[in-house]
Amino acid sequence: MVRKVLPLALVMAVVLSGCSAATGQTLSHTISVTGTGTANLAPDIVLITLGVQTQGPDIAEAVQENNRRAGEVMAAIREAGVADGDMSTANFSVSTQQQYDDQGNPTGEVSYWVDNSVNVTLRDLGKLGDLLQSALTQGANSVQSVTYSVEDPTEALDSARVQALEEARSQAAQLATAAGVELGQVITVGEPGYGAAPLMDFAPAFGKGGGGGVPTSPGTLEYSVQLSVVYGIR
Amino acid sequence: MIQRRVLPVLLSASLLLAGCGAISGSGTRSLSVTGSGSVNVAPDIVTVSLGVQTVGDNIAQVVAENNRRAEQVQDAARAAGVADEDIRTVYFYVSPQQQYDEFGNPNGITTYWVDNTLDVTLRQIDGLGALLQGAINAGANSVQSVSFSVDDPSQAEDQARQEAMDDARGRAEMLATAAGATLGEPISISTNVYLPGPTASYRMDAAAGVGGGVPVTPGTTEVQVQVSVVYELR
Numbered sequence: 001m002v003r004k005v006l007p008l009a010l011v012m013a014v015v016l017s018g019c020s021a022a023t024g025q026t027l028s029h030t031i032s033v034t035g036t037g038t039a040n041l042a043p044d045i046v047l048i049t050l051g052v053q054t055q056g057p058d059i060a061e062a063v064q065e066n067n068r069r070a071g072e073v074m075a076a077i078r079e080a081g082v083a084d085g086d087m088s089t090a091n092f093s094v095s096t097q098q099q100y101d102d103q104g105n106p107t108g109e110v111s112y113w114v115d116n117s118v119n120v121t122l123r124d125l126g127k128l129g130d131l132l133q134s135a136l137t138q139g140a141n142s143v144q145s146v147t148y149s150v151e152d153p154t155e156a157l158d159s160a161r162v163q164a165l166e167e168a169r170s171q172a173a174q175l176a177t178a179a180g181v182e183l184g185q186v187i188t189v190g191e192p193g194y195g196a197a198p199l200m201d202f203a204p205a206f207g208k209g210g211g212g213g214v215p216t217s218p219g220t221l222e223y224s225v226q227l228s229v230v231y232g233i234r
Numbered sequence: 235m236i237q238r239r240v241l242p243v244l245l246s247a248s249l250l251l252a253g254c255g256a257i258s259g260s261g262t263r264s265l266s267v268t269g270s271g272s273v274n275v276a277p278d279i280v281t282v283s284l285g286v287q288t289v290g291d292n293i294a295q296v297v298a299e300n301n302r303r304a305e306q307v308q309d310a311a312r313a314a315g316v317a318d319e320d321i322r323t324v325y326f327y328v329s330p331q332q333q334y335d336e337f338g339n340p341n342g343i344t345t346y347w348v349d350n351t352l353d354v355t356l357r358q359i360d361g362l363g364a365l366l367q368g369a370i371n372a373g374a375n376s377v378q379s380v381s382f383s384v385d386d387p388s389q390a391e392d393q394a395r396q397e398a399m400d401d402a403r404g405r406a407e408m409l410a411t412a413a414g415a416t417l418g419e420p421i422s423i424s425t426n427v428y429l430p431g432p433t434a435s436y437r438m439d440a441a442a443g444v445g446g447g448v449p450v451t452p453g454t455t456e457v458q459v460q461v462s463v464v465y466e467l468r
Contacts, residue, residue: 063370063448071449088453092366094377096287098347105333106345108290112375116449154401158408165412186413186467190266229413 029233030187031175035168036226037160043148043218046128049090050135050143051117055097059112063094069139070116076138077120080131086121117142125218133213148218160225165189168229176233184232192228263467264421265410269402271394272458277382280359280452283324284311284369285351285376293346297328303373304350310372311354314365320355351376357385359452367447382452391427394459398425402463410467418466428458 052069056062077087092115099109122128125148132143150156176183286303290296311321326349333343356365359382366377384390410417 059370059375063367067367067448074449074451084451085453087451088382089380089450092377092380092448092450094370094375096375098289103334103336105343106289106331106347108345110287110289110375118451119453158405161405161409162412165409185263186415187263188265189409189413189467190264190464191268227409 029181029184031172031183031231031233032228033168033171033175033231034192034226034228035164035166035171036224037163037165037167038225039153039156039160039223040220041150041153041156041223042220043125043150044123045149045151046122046125046218047145047147047149048120048122048128048131048143049117049145050120050132050140051091051115052139053113053115053142055111055113057109057111059094062112062114066114066116072138073135073140074118076134077118077131080122080127080134081124082120082122082131086123088119090117090119092116115142117144128216129213131213132216136214146216148221150221150223153223157223157225160223161227164225164227165229168227169231172229172231176231182234184234186229187232188228188230190228192226262421263415264464265406265413265415265417265467266462266464267402267405267409268460268462269398269400269405270458270460271397271399271401272456273390273394273397274454274456275384275387275390277359277384277452277455279355279357279385280362280380280382281353281355282362282366282380283351283353283376283378284374285349285378286373287347287349287376289345289347291343291345293328293330296346296348300348300350304352306372307369307374308352310368310374311352311365314356314368315358315361316354316356316365320357322353324351324353326350349376362452363447363450365447366450380450382455384455384457387455387457390457391459394427394457395425395461398459398461399423399463402461406463406465410465413467415467418468421464421466423461423463425459425461428460 050073052066052073054062054066054069056065074087078084093113095113095115096110097113099107099111101107120131122131128146132146136143173183284307286300286307288296288300288303290299308321312318329347329349331345331347332340333345335341354365356362362380366380370377407417
């Protein structure tokens with residue numbers, strides 16, 4: 001082990017010293033800080049996945065029943081104001097399931113499981129409750145997800161980035177003062193990690209839910225961005 | 235042995251060099267940003283797995299029944315407009331299943347489970363509903379993995395890449411100004427392409443349902459490109 005580690009340590013030491021020699025004085029005096037900016041946005045779309053699942057010993061009947069109900073559910077979704085372009089098939093599947101007796105042996109009988117699910121984007125949030133209720137009334141028996149989202153948070157996130165930069169500057173200025181030095185110019189700016197991720201905030205921002213039917217509420221979505229900034233010291 | 239030891243050392247050395255080069259260069263100040271671009275493309279192909287699963291205690295009969303129906307399913311796929319080269323058998327297996335008595339001992343009876351599954355690609359996606367219904371009518375009792383996609387996304391990728399670069403540049407200019415600096419030349423650019431399936435994309439602009447039979451609708455596929463760009467600061 002020692003024999004392996006030693007050469008590695010040597011190489012690293014050489015590289016590190018080479019590195020600091022190359023950087024010269026520009027980087028020898030710096031302050032590194034991370035600033036955070038947030039944007040609270042009201043959702044403007046809601047993404048829904050729902051479907052019709054049927055089963056039975058006769059595959060033709062199970063599929064036919066599923067087709068009929070899925071067709072009615074899709075019609076109900078369109079009637080709730082969803083454009084054709086805002087609905088797409090998420091899944092269609094038919095599965096054969098063996099039946100088992102008390103001993104756990106296959107009985108030779110099978111039943112069929114049919115699923116037809118759609119993804120829906122609803123832009124009129126007030127209609128969510130009615131849409132869900134009407135889909136369930138028309139034969140949907142599986143609602144897999146209801147997710148509020150912001151279609152394009154780019155602009156709000158860019159304001160949050162400027163806010164993060166200001167916060168970083170204020171941190172750096174405080175540190176410089178405390179250390180008795182003068183803050184210099186920005187040397188590097190970058191985003192740590194993987195950029196903006198929305199943090200869910202379930203506090204409802206609106207008094208009313210999504211109309212009649214199933215009670216729902218969009219709340220607000222908090223997006224957070226961070227910037228890592230290195231300042232020089234004069 | 236020697237190579238195994240040298241490789242990690244070289245790797246860590248190059249990482250260290252790269253790391254210190256990015257920060258320092260010859261005292262280069264820098265700003266790193268990510269930009270993203272996305273283009274919605276109407277899918278032009280759809281793939282689906284169609285299977286025939288049969289079960290029984292006479293292996294010859296179970297296989298014969300499976301063969302007959304699997305042949306019919308292939309014919310149905312061709313009749314629905316699938317080309318021969320777009321029909322591919324992805325598995326065929328025969329699986330003996332032992333039966334057990336109430337004490338958990340094998341009772342000498344075996345049943346057989348036979349599965350013949352095809353992956354088919356349909357290039358006229360408005361025929362999907364009819365293809366699914368036709369396959370089920372012909373004896374398919376396992377339908378899985380309906381997946382819409384774009385045959386050649388390269389043009390959409392080019393457009394998304396351009397958008398991503400514009401997005402990165404705009405963000406960089408904004409941040410450089412906020413940091414009291416002037417944006418210089420790009421120092422490094424790297425990129426990623428994402429082609430999520432339609433289940434991940436909720437923006438759809440396709441026309442209404444897809445033909446007769448099973449009610450389905452394609453939506454659109456979103457082609458996303460992300461770029462990471464490091465700019466020089468002046």
